[in-house]
Amino acid sequence: MITARGLERRFRRKGRSGGEVHAVRGVDLDVAAGELVGFLGPNGAGKTTTLRMLTTLLKPTAGTATVGGRDLLTDPVGVRERIGYVAQGGGTAPESTVAEELELQGRLYRMSKADAVARGAELAEQLDLTGLGQRPAKTLSGGQRRRLDIALGLIHSPGLVFLDEPSTGLDPQSRANLWEHIRRLRAEQGITVFLTTHYLDEADALADRLIVIDGGRIVAEGTPDALKARVDGDRVEVGVDPERGADAAEIAGRLTGAHELSESGGLVRFRVPRGDVALPELLRALDTKDIPTRSVQVRRPTLDDVFLTLTGRSLREAEEGSRAA
Numbered sequence: 001m002i003t004a005r006g007l008e009r010r011f012r013r014k015g016r017s018g019g020e021v022h023a024v025r026g027v028d029l030d031v032a033a034g035e036l037v038g039f040l041g042p043n044g045a046g047k048t049t050t051l052r053m054l055t056t057l058l059k060p061t062a063g064t065a066t067v068g069g070r071d072l073l074t075d076p077v078g079v080r081e082r083i084g085y086v087a088q089g090g091g092t093a094p095e096s097t098v099a100e101e102l103e104l105q106g107r108l109y110r111m112s113k114a115d116a117v118a119r120g121a122e123l124a125e126q127l128d129l130t131g132l133g134q135r136p137a138k139t140l141s142g143g144q145r146r147r148l149d150i151a152l153g154l155i156h157s158p159g160l161v162f163l164d165e166p167s168t169g170l171d172p173q174s175r176a177n178l179w180e181h182i183r184r185l186r187a188e189q190g191i192t193v194f195l196t197t198h199y200l201d202e203a204d205a206l207a208d209r210l211i212v213i214d215g216g217r218i219v220a221e222g223t224p225d226a227l228k229a230r231v232d233g234d235r236v237e238v239g240v241d242p243e244r245g246a247d248a249a250e251i252a253g254r255l256t257g258a259h260e261l262s263e264s265g266g267l268v269r270f271r272v273p274r275g276d277v278a279l280p281e282l283l284r285a286l287d288t289k290d291i292p293t294r295s296v297q298v299r300r301p302t303l304d305d306v307f308l309t310l311t312g313r314s315l316r317e318a319e320e321g322s323r324a325a
């Protein structure tokens with residue numbers, strides 16, 4: 001469905017200082033029909049720029065791609081006919097009703113009025129918007145608005161849809177509901193979904209496969225589980241009396257496979273291949289040395305650990321860094 005090789009995009013900085021931003025630095029992508037792929041990265045990583053190139057809205061500075069079987073550079077119209085694109089924010093004519101927005105969108109794709117109305121009604125049903133047809137779109141809730149945006153993106157029945165940060169700004173319940181709808185689009189209609197997100201939980205919950213981008217380059221890809229398996233083991237934290245912290249750390253360091261060991265203020269932290277196996281052994285050893293434990297935590301690797309392993313920063317730090325920049 002998508003094959004991209006060496007996609008690049010540079011922007012000239014506005015203003016007197018000039019210079020260039022190399023937003024996307026040679027991206028290769030392969031997405032098969034029917035996949036639900038998450039494109040994950042911190043703010044400013046290059047997700048939107050890549051998406052805008054793949055959807056013909058922005059010309060690549062270098063590289064080639066086929067999207068929906070059509071060449072991005074020589075047949076952008078062919079690409080546009082075969083894809084849906086749901087941008088961040090969305091919402092075009094706030095005064096019109098839901099039914100009018102759907103009909104107008106169909107007409108933009110040169111559908112007859114009858115076909116546009118029928119397709120609009122079909123999508124309204126699939127996306128839980130039935131009964132809202134006569135409501136001015138500006139009165140919709142955040143979740144309803146996002147579902148309408150997706151319906152608008154699907155009016156011409158594309159086989160591939162791009163969703164840019166679909167759940168940004170939604171409350172947890174509306175996000176979960178939206179995820180369910182996105183899963184159903186794929187399951188029931190076989191639509192290929194390519195979505196960008198900087199939410200780890202969204203990527204984890206939704207995507208079959210993740211492509212991680214940072215600083216304009218792909219830094220990893222794989223299933224959420226495969227990516228997590230690249231992180232070297234579970235993280236264990238044991239709290240003891242600060243005065244016995246050093247002793248506890250020494251005992252922890254003797255566990256098979258323990259690494260990344262640190263101790264501060266009685267909090268001993270380390271990684272180990274199987275936290276559930278190592279912990280009882282550690283607790284027994286601490287007990288033998290009369291070191292009572294105050295707290296215990298074992299954590300399986302998360303996608304944030306993956307990001308940390310790959311880039312040396314946590315995704316949250318990366319976000320904060322890009323906001324400060």
Ligand SMILES: Nc1ncnc2c1ncn2[C@@H]1O[C@H](COP(=O)(O)OP(=O)(O)OP(=O)(O)O)[C@@H](O)[C@H]1O
Nearest residue numbers: 011021023041042043044045046047048049050198
């Ligand atoms: N039109 C533009 N002119 C100049 N620089 C741009 C332009 N568009 C994007 N950039 C820069 O390119 C880099 C990548 O931006 P992009 O919007 O693709 O990131 P992103 O991963 O989508 O982030 P977000 O999650 O915030 O949407 C950023 O440094 C951004 O400031």
